[in-house]
Amino acid sequence: MFYGFSVTGQGLAAYSDYKGYFYIFDRGEVKEAEYREIASFKTGKRCIAYVDNNKTLKVYYNGEFYEMFPAVDEYIVTDQLVIAELNKQLKVFENGRMTTLTTAAGDYAWGDSLVAFIDNMQHKFRLYYNSKITDLEDLFGNHSIRNIDITENILAYVDQNNYLKIVLSGRNIGLGAGTVSTFKAGMNIIAYYDEPGLSFEAYYRGRIYHLDDYEPDSYETGKNMVVFVDNSGTFKVFDDGEIYTVSNAEPEFYKVKDEMIVYSEQGYLKVFYKGQNYELEKYIPDRYEFENSCFVYIDYMGWLKVFDKGYMKTLTKEHVSEFYINYDTVFFREGINTNRVYCNRLIY
Numbered sequence: 527m528f529y530g531f532s533v534t535g536q537g538l539a540a541y542s543d544y545k546g547y548f549y550i551f552d553r554g555e556v557k558e559a560e561y562r563e564i565a566s567f568k569t570g571k572r573c574i575a576y577v578d579n580n581k582t583l584k585v586y587y588n589g590e591f592y593e594m595f596p597a598v599d600e601y602i603v604t605d606q607l608v609i610a611e612l613n614k615q616l617k618v619f620e621n622g623r624m625t626t627l628t629t630a631a632g633d634y635a636w637g638d639s640l641v642a643f644i645d646n647m648q649h650k651f652r653l654y655y656n657s658k659i660t661d662l663e664d665l666f667g668n669h670s671i672r673n674i675d676i677t678e679n680i681l682a683y684v685d686q687n688n689y690l691k692i693v694l695s696g697r698n699i700g701l702g703a704g705t706v707s708t709f710k711a712g713m714n715i716i717a718y719y720d721e722p723g724l725s726f727e728a729y730y731r732g733r734i735y736h737l738d739d740y741e742p743d744s745y746e747t748g749k750n751m752v753v754f755v756d757n758s759g760t761f762k763v764f765d766d767g768e769i770y771t772v773s774n775a776e777p778e779f780y781k782v783k784d785e786m787i788v789y790s791e792q793g794y795l796k797v798f799y800k801g802q803n804y805e806l807e808k809y810i811p812d813r814y815e816f817e818n819s820c821f822v823y824i825d826y827m828g829w830l831k832v833f834d835k836g837y838m839k840t841l842t843k844e845h846v847s848e849f850y851i852n853y854d855t856v857f858f859r860e861g862i863n864t865n866r867v868y869c870n871r872l873i874y
Contacts, residue, residue: 538572539569552586564579571605614629628646650663678713680714712748726742728752730767755780795809807823822841856868
């Protein structure tokens with residue numbers, strides 16, 4: 527019987543048992559990490575961070591334990607990083623190495639592999655990526671950074687001259703775009719409306735793509751794609767360099783994560799994945815989660831189902847008290863505290 531269970535798609539999991547012992551599951555091996563109840567834990571794709579009984583922030587990575595702070599005000603775990611702050615000191619953990627970003631942290635934001643932060647001691651706007659710290663802007667006087675958007679590998683922001691700037695995987699990208707009314711970043715892609723040019727555009731893989739002449743009614747970004755409703759109400763997606771019409775009807779709602787679009791049309795639950803539409807149900811379930819290429823939900827019968835890369839499966843017909851998804855792995859608790867994990871089309 528497991529309590530407080532969490533699992534990632536890279537063979538890492540963490541849980542506390544009924545005695546309060548804290549365990550880490552690492553690619554088939556179970557390790558007792560703490561014999562006293564911990565305060566909290568968070569899982570990422572490559573590591574697990576937790577605050578132990580003495581309030582020390584620790585990181586488990588590649589079979590080893592690291593102490594990051596003797597106490598912590600806040601900590602975040604992403605796919606690649608652990609970011610932590612204590613008394614304005616900001617640190618990042620990556621690949622077994624700890625780096626102090628600043629001892630006078632202002633506002634900061636993060637993606638899977640990068641951290642953008644204001645260093646109040648040096649009066650600079652800086653970026654951490656790939657173990658390096660890069661100066662982006664000087665912030666003396668009234669200079670400030672506005673409208674930041676940060677994702678897995680892109681930082682986009684408007685500088686003090688009202689120009690849109692983009693940093694992709696640590697490289698500064700010059701768009702040549704002046705005033706933009708809106709912009710949103712995804713993984714490897716950014717969409718924006720160029721007001722002077724009257725053009726809705728996307729920067730993707732070194733090219734600027736023209737998506738439409740008019741500003742869309744709405745839009746979102748995902749992995750390598752921009753999803754939008756144009757000014758005529760047509761539901762479209764720019765996916766890996768091509769524009770597809772998802773539907774000629776405007777959806778009641780749509781949500782985008784990674785490579786998947788979940789939307790409602792005439793009350794039906796639908797998914798658009800890899801250029802294809804899938805109708806999952808003729809209603810919208812009350813409870814669902816999705817990430818990467820995996821969508822999990824409880825249907826009207828109370829059964830837990832999963833859509834995984836075009837594959838549908840009923841995970842259990844028993845009562846489910848809890849479920850959640852990390853990457854492409856689903857944890858669920860069925861019946862009387864029976865814990866299960868779904869991964870790669872198998873149930874454990």
